[in-house]
Amino acid sequence: MDSKRGKENETECAKITTVLLKSSTGEFDLESILFLKLINLGIYDLGCVGECINLERLDLSGNNITNLGPLSPLRRLLVLNLSANRISNLEPLSSCESLQSLNLSGNVIPSVDNLHALKSLWKLESIRLKDNMYNYTNPVCKNSSYRTLLLEMFSNIKVLDGERVVGRGSNLYQLCKDIDDTIKAGLYKNGHLSELAECKPWVDDGFWEIKRSNNAIIDEAYKHFSDVLHxxxxxxxxxxxxxxxxxxNLSLKGQPKQYAV
Structure with missing residues (x-):
């Protein structure tokens, strides 16, 4: 009975309708909707979502979407999560000129060529095609050089697959390596423990502070950071x-064997 009801609910939500949009947001006017989250509803038809022309953040993860055509009118969209769908064609997103953060992990994008449709999105700073946390990926990720090709294609990208490629976060690995090398070199000299030189801060004051801004990728960065902590x-x-x-096991192996007499 429950499974039947679940299928009925999935059918009801298979297409985005005006009723669904108003009931899920509480907004009477579709143009007033700024944030929309419709996840794991079995949606395969985006219906009238394009009428939400002032939409800024949209989460459609965990559905059955293949056709992104209805998203093309969303020129004010900043953050778009399409993870865990069935998307291969990205052409309709080329008109989403304000897009800053795009999650496409867990889809069926076959090659880097399919990403050329996004080259006009000059504000795009974060793109995700793979998410190890949820084991999401795309066929394109099997190409060992896809990251290099992607960074060449999108010169403004700052975050790729949840990892900083420029800025403070990208310095972290090198910073840790330098610290490790310094400690190893400084602790011992000629085989003897030596006195360490005067300690200096590894980074400038405020290096680790997150500077608040209206940039749309900040929310996505917080999510990624929470996922990493988890x-x-x-x-x-x-x-x-x-x-x-x-x-x-080691303690058991170390115990003397006892023989029955």
């Missing part, structure tokens, strides 16, 4: 479990 906690929990098991 994944770290999971990995830590697994590591503790494995270490505990290994310690138990």
């Amino acid at each position: 994944e770290c906690r999971l990995l830590n929990s697994r590591a503790v479990h494995v270490i505990s098991q290994n310690e138990r």
Whole structure:
């Protein structure tokens, strides 16, 4: 009975209608809708979503969307999440001229050539084709050089697949490596522990502070950061479990064998 009801609900939400938009946002006028979140509803027809011409943030993740045509009128759209759908053709997004952040992970984009449709989006700063947290990817990601090709194609990209490619975040790996090398070189000299030179700050004051702005990718960055923290906690929990098991096994091996007399 529950499964039947679930299918009925999916059918009701398979197409975006005026009724669905008004009921999910509480707005009477479609042009008043600025933020819209319709996730995991089995949507395959975007219907009248293009009438929300002032839309700034749109989340349609976890649906069955293939045709993005109805999104073409959304020229004020800043953030668009289309993860976990069935999208291969990106042409309709070429008119979304204000787009800054785009999540396409978990779709069926076959090659880098399919991304040429987005070259006109000069404000695009964040694009995601792969999300390891949810095991989302695209066929194009199998190309070992797709990241390089993408960065060449989009000169303004700052975040690719959730990783900073320019700016403060991109310096983190090199910073950690420099710190590690410095510690290794400074701790020991001629095989003996040496006194460390006068410590200096690794980075300037305020380096780690997040500067608030109206940039649309900030919200997406917070989400990515939360996902990374969650994944770290999971990995830590697994590591503790494995270490505990290994310690138990080693302690058992170290015990003298007892023989029955």
